[in-house]
Amino acid sequence: ENREAMLNSKSNRLTEALEEANKLFDGVCRAREAALDAQFLVIASNIGKEKANELHSEMSAFDSTAFAEDLLTFMGINRTEVEETDDSEDVPGGFLPSDAWQTMGEEALKYFRRAPTFHYMMGSFKSEPPVPKQRIERQKKASRGKAERAMPAQLKEMEESHQEATEKEVERILRILQTHFENDPDTPISFFDFVIDPNSFAHTVENMFHVSFLIRDGLAKIRLDEDELPIIEPTKPSGRGEEDSRTRARNQVVISLDKREWK
Amino acid sequence: QVSELVQFLLVKDQKKIPIKRKEHREHWDAYSEIVNRAGRTLQEVFGLQLVEIDTKRHTYILINNLPRPEGKYLCRDKEKEKMGLLLIILSFIFMKGNSVKDSALWEFLNLLRVYPGKQHRVFGDVRKLVTDEFVRQKYLESTPIPLTDPPEYKYQWGPRAEKETSKKDVLNFVAKVRPFWGHLWL
Numbered sequence: 001e002n003r004e005a006m007l008n009s010k011s012n013r014l015t016e017a018l019e020e021a022n023k024l025f026d027g028v029c030r031a032r033e034a035a036l037d038a039q040f041l042v043i044a045s046n047i048g049k050e051k052a053n054e055l056h057s058e059m060s061a062f063d064s065t066a067f068a069e070d071l072l073t074f075m076g077i078n079r080t081e082v083e084e085t086d087d088s089e090d091v092p093g094g095f096l097p098s099d100a101w102q103t104m105g106e107e108a109l110k111y112f113r114r115a116p117t118f119h120y121m122m123g124s125f126k127s128e129p130p131v132p133k134q135r136i137e138r139q140k141k142a143s144r145g146k147a148e149r150a151m152p153a154q155l156k157e158m159e160e161s162h163q164e165a166t167e168k169e170v171e172r173i174l175r176i177l178q179t180h181f182e183n184d185p186d187t188p189i190s191f192f193d194f195v196i197d198p199n200s201f202a203h204t205v206e207n208m209f210h211v212s213f214l215i216r217d218g219l220a221k222i223r224l225d226e227d228e229l230p231i232i233e234p235t236k237p238s239g240r241g242e243e244d245s246r247t248r249a250r251n252q253v254v255i256s257l258d259k260r261e262w263k
Numbered sequence: 264q265v266s267e268l269v270q271f272l273l274v275k276d277q278k279k280i281p282i283k284r285k286e287h288r289e290h291w292d293a294y295s296e297i298v299n300r301a302g303r304t305l306q307e308v309f310g311l312q313l314v315e316i317d318t319k320r321h322t323y324i325l326i327n328n329l330p331r332p333e334g335k336y337l338c339r340d341k342e343k344e345k346m347g348l349l350l351i352i353l354s355f356i357f358m359k360g361n362s363v364k365d366s367a368l369w370e371f372l373n374l375l376r377v378y379p380g381k382q383h384r385v386f387g388d389v390r391k392l393v394t395d396e397f398v399r400q401k402y403l404e405s406t407p408i409p410l411t412d413p414p415e416y417k418y419q420w421g422p423r424a425e426k427e428t429s430k431k432d433v434l435n436f437v438a439k440v441r442p443f444w445g446h447l448w449l
Contacts, residue, residue, distance in 0.1 A: 105343030
């Protein structure tokens with residue numbers, strides 16, 4: 001009780017209380033009373049210690065109010081005379097800019113040897129092993145598959161969708177070609193009939209792109225018929241020994257097609 | 264094994280809460296050798312120092328051993344702003360003789376428009392930040408003042424503050440904010 005009053009450096013209340021306790025102690029004859037006295041002593045000494053502390057800080061001449069003012073200045077306070085009442089920052093003395101604490105923080109960082117927080121650069125790995133992808137026989141793709149597994153999750157998804165779309169398309173086209181030939185083995189299809197989409201130039205180009213994969217991998221071939229027009233047919237999956245692939249001529253052909261021609 | 268420990272320490276340090284030995288028991292049984300080697304790796308590869316702040320309970324923190332870079336720190340994040348508030352608090356504690364009552368601290372922060380009971384535009388729940396977060400990170404140490412009712416606390420510098428900065432640095436800060444102070448304290 002009356003702690004604040006006692007702490008006041010100008011008061012002698014603490015001394016008076018101690019003196020009173022001293023006098024009272026003479027009348028003590030029971031243990032319980034002595035215990036109370038001891039308790040009082042503990043409280044009194046704590047208060048005494050705090051008083052001593054406060055004495056010390058008064059002598060240090062550190063003016064916290066002035067320090068606070070200086071900090072506000074440092075943070076860029078705008079000390080206008082006009083009183084703003086719309087904002088919570090309307091305490092008399094001015095208006096703190098919104099980046100006030102950023103400014104302070106910028107300065108503060110110079111004083112701390114703080115370890116930067118650790119973050120993974122590439123995101124984290126998926127915990128389960130990657131599902132093996134469906135593949136058509138392509139040696140190139142097989143070796144690439146192993147490298148892909150090391151890439152982080154995000155990137156992998158994107159690559160997959162690209163490749164799979166192309167692969168699927170190519171597969172589909174191959175199947176169409178093969179089906180046609182199953183039904184009608186002796187009639188090769190005109191290349192242009194095969195790839196041209198009468199409704200879409202872009203799609204035509206795409207078809208040619210996909211067919212080029214089949215040609216590259218030797219799954220289909222293009223040759224010229226009697227009228228010097230290109231025809232396309234699937235290659236027979238005969239036991240293609242190395243001999244075979246070496247003897248077969250592989251030519252590079254560039255086909256150009258613009259919109260007018262297409263029409 | 265050492266690299267696993269290094270990685271563990273780096274991830275644990277993200278929240279700036281000190282790392283206790285018992286949390287990763289199986290690595291720390293071959294204790295001192297592995298910890299020492301991890302410390303060397305952290306220093307040589309990352310420029311970070313592994314410091315034991317509590318030898319009884321084996322608690323560790325990571326601090327930055329590289330010289331401070333020049334120029335503006337580009338990231339505008341909460342961390343920067345919190346460090347600003349922290350530096351101010353540490354300065355106040357220091358200038359007040361290394362220990363302040365919580366009531367005195369809040370009285371001072373009020374002057375900077377920071378109020379314990381009010382949601383702050385930048386810091387949110389400031390009371391939680393100061394009494395909870397800063398204390399758990401060991402930047403501040405909070406001790407109850409005995410025989411106070413309702414209980415009052417006093418604040419001092421925590422072990423992380425002692426390691427990451429110094430009284431001299433903080434004094435420089437105070438002097439920088441008001442050059443005038445320098446001569447009073449010589």
